[in-house]
Amino acid sequence: MGGFAPEASLPPPPMASTSGDDDGSDETNGENGLLALVSLDKNGAYFSVISYTCVMAATNNFSLENKLGEGGFGPVYKAQLAGGQTIHLNIVKLVGCCIHGEERMLVYEYMPNKSLDCFLFDSERSKLLDWKKHFNIIEGIAQGLLYLHKYSRPRIIHRDLKAGNILLDKNMNPKISDFGIARIFKPNELEANTNVIVGTYGYMSSEYAMEGVFSIKSDVYSFGVLMLEIVSGRKNNSFYHVDYTLDLAEYVSWNLWQEGQGQELIDPSISNSCVKFKVLRWIHIGLLCIQNNTDDWPTMSNVLSMLRNDSIPLPLPKNQPFSFG
Structure with missing residues (x-):
């Protein structure tokens, strides 16, 4: 097909x-x-x-x-x-x-199961994703990004990683798609600058959204946001306050994580079947990817290691995530 x-x-x-x-x-x-x-x-x-x-x-x-x-x-x-x-x-x-x-x-x-957002944000379809499928999807996306950043020749920066651009095959394996605004980097090129900001707000790092600077770290930030969406089953822009808008990153980091209530973020469809400490670790890794200081972000190689090996200690997120709220 x-x-x-x-x-x-x-x-x-x-x-x-x-x-x-x-x-x-x-x-x-x-x-x-x-x-x-x-x-x-x-x-x-x-x-x-x-x-x-x-x-x-x-x-x-x-x-x-x-x-x-x-x-x-x-x-x-x-x-x-x-x-x-x-x-x-x-x-x-x-x-x-x-x-x-x-x-x-x-x-x-052809991807028969369409895109990830068709499952994550649908109250009925989300029940088809148990917590093991959640992990396989997270790990698969990380593997795809690592390939683009490290093993692909030439190196590719996606620039629009989000649930709608993750397609699912017949076995629910994730595949990164839609390279319409992706950029090819030369072997010795570490970052680039643009005056035309393209992509999806809410998934953009501050240096890209505000200054037009992008690199492999830009995809790491998008992955962090996407990871929090996968764990919670909620869109990044789905949290609101009477006086101002909170995005998912702010809600997790300041309203839940720092108060030791991260488990409240877990999608109800997996909360009764998941291994809680593993899912909380996923949230922790997601937060490390969206800290406001890009120097503190892990690479996708680091992310995969942290996902696969629970014995690797995780540093605490140092600062508030960037937010459009």
Whole structure:
């Protein structure tokens, strides 16, 4: 099965020529330009150039019945493609691309259980996620980020990690998706600066939201917020005060954690079956990822070690998390 989305690729494919008659030459020129991108990855899987005719057939002419929803760059369709694909663990597989005139289309592996937010924030579906699935999802996301930050060539900063961009396969394994605003870093590049702030408020670190500075630490902050959402089953912006808005980070850090009441944050759907000290440790790790001082944040390698080994001591969060509240 293949998921289809007309959106920007990472890295973006060469632009097809838009001049001349509509005789298919644009598509041909675009496909020829993309041949340079066709190569073997470490698993021996090819990145393919897929014809527009094939995409049309696979989506039944982009029928409404095959439409899955709207992505950041356009509609997303379900498609049936011939052949199987090798899939990298915890990263949604980019199967191929298609260029037709001014259209730019990407073909991804299909995720039958949609996105994580469809389960976390739904009172009925959330019951399908026991506490072990919660841990597997947290660990899987951490593994995916570690791959992007450390083992991917080139290094990739996602910049929009959130529950809606975590897709779930048939076994509820998480896969990071939607690389439309991701940035590629050079081998010796540690951070970058932008005047155009993109992403989702509530998941942005202070240095990125206020100054436009981003790095792998920006994804660490987003992961911390997402981790607290997974534990609580609550959206980051779901806590309110009569005089001002509290986001999840503030609520956990100051209203619960410092008062020794962190267990009140645990999602009721897992509170009776989970191992409390483990879930409280997850909350602690999440708070370490969203401290206001970026120098105190762990790397994703540190996060995975802390998640997998309960004997590793955790430092106390030093300062109040950044908040848009």
